[in-house]
Amino acid sequence: MFASAFTLAFLPLLAVASPQIYGPAPGPAPATSAQAAAAAPSAPPSTSGQINIDVAPGGNFVFSPANVTASNGTLITFFFPDVAGVSHSITQGDFSNPCQPIAAQNGQNGFDSGLQAGTQFTLNVTNDQIPIYYFCKFPTHCGLGMVGSINAPSTGNTFDAWMSAALKVGSSEQTLQDNGPQTGGIGAVATATPAATASGSAGSSGSSGSSGSSGAMALTASSAMAAVFGLGVAMTLLA
Numbered sequence: 001m002f003a004s005a006f007t008l009a010f011l012p013l014l015a016v017a018s019p020q021i022y023g024p025a026p027g028p029a030p031a032t033s034a035q036a037a038a039a040a041p042s043a044p045p046s047t048s049g050q051i052n053i054d055v056a057p058g059g060n061f062v063f064s065p066a067n068v069t070a071s072n073g074t075l076i077t078f079f080f081p082d083v084a085g086v087s088h089s090i091t092q093g094d095f096s097n098p099c100q101p102i103a104a105q106n107g108q109n110g111f112d113s114g115l116q117a118g119t120q121f122t123l124n125v126t127n128d129q130i131p132i133y134y135f136c137k138f139p140t141h142c143g144l145g146m147v148g149s150i151n152a153p154s155t156g157n158t159f160d161a162w163m164s165a166a167l168k169v170g171s172s173e174q175t176l177q178d179n180g181p182q183t184g185g186i187g188a189v190a191t192a193t194p195a196a197t198a199s200g201s202a203g204s205s206g207s208s209g210s211s212g213s214s215g216a217m218a219l220t221a222s223s224a225m226a227a228v229f230g231l232g233v234a235m236t237l238l239a
């Protein structure tokens with residue numbers, strides 16, 4: 001009696017949660033059932049004043065879009081996939097020294113998300129008059145071309161030239177230490193460390209608020225658990 005009432009109560013949740021749980025596996029790595037439940041977040045469409053960038057979409061070591069134009073005050077949010085064993089970073093670089101963190105300027109360090117999975121990290125553009133270059137510090141990724149730019153010029157130090165410079169570093173890329181998330185930045189600043197991203201955030205808009213997103217995360221996790229539990233009860237009833 002209890003079991004059947006419980007199952008009925010959770011069937012709607014099961015239906016709601018299924019697309020997130022049984023959606024396509026995020027990357028090339030074989031997914032366990034636990035990882036399958038944590039589907040890769042994909043960036044919602046950008047809106048005016050809010051640019052959303054996918055980190056390593058489809059398991060490819062790229063940012064998408066990798067080259068954007070953003071005026072002062074624009075927020076740029078990076079969505080890191082939740083794939084076991086592979087993390088990525090948004091680390092501010094220097095055009096003349098690819099795959100290395102930019103040196104501090106006037107006591108200000110570059111931004112650095114640190115190695116992340118299943119989180120989102122937001123930059124606020126504070127000087128749209130300078131190009132901003134960044135790369136992923138996970139070993140080998142920068143040398144494989146995992147780089148991006150904000151307000152890169154159309155000639156000279158373009159996004160393409162930045163990418164070429166990184167590819168030229170290639171396998172001689174130095175392994176960088178993960179210092180965890182660093183706020184601040186030069187030309188664009190992170191005002192908060194990365195926040196957990198809900199796996200079901202794809203398509204939802206206005207997910208830049210970190211407190212809102214952790215709430216969504218908790219909701220998603222509990223729906224998923226309820227769904228799995230509900231399924232178990234349903235199968236018991238059918239047996």
Ligand SMILES: *[C@@H]1O[C@H](CO)[C@@H](O)[C@H](O)[C@H]1NC(C)=O
Pocket residue numbers: 073075124125126191
């Ligand atoms: C972005 O930075 C600008 C300039 O520092 C500031 O006025 C604005 O409030 C910031 N935006 C957010 C959402 O923090």
Ligand SMILES: *[C@@H]1O[C@H](CO)[C@@H](O)[C@H](O)[C@H]1NC(C)=O
Pocket residue numbers: 072126127128129
């Ligand atoms: C953006 O802010 C920077 C730093 O304050 C300033 O130098 C620049 O002129 C601003 N850009 C525009 C288009 O006003």
Ligand SMILES: *[C@@H]1O[C@H](CO)[C@@H](O)[C@H](O)[C@H]1NC(C)=O
Pocket residue numbers: 067068069151152153154155158159160
């Ligand atoms: C990158 O963006 C800048 C600014 O929009 C643009 O001028 C340039 O052509 C772009 N470069 C590439 C390689 O897409």
Ligand SMILES: [Cu+2]
Pocket residue numbers: 056061087088089136137138141146
């Ligand atoms: Cu990476």
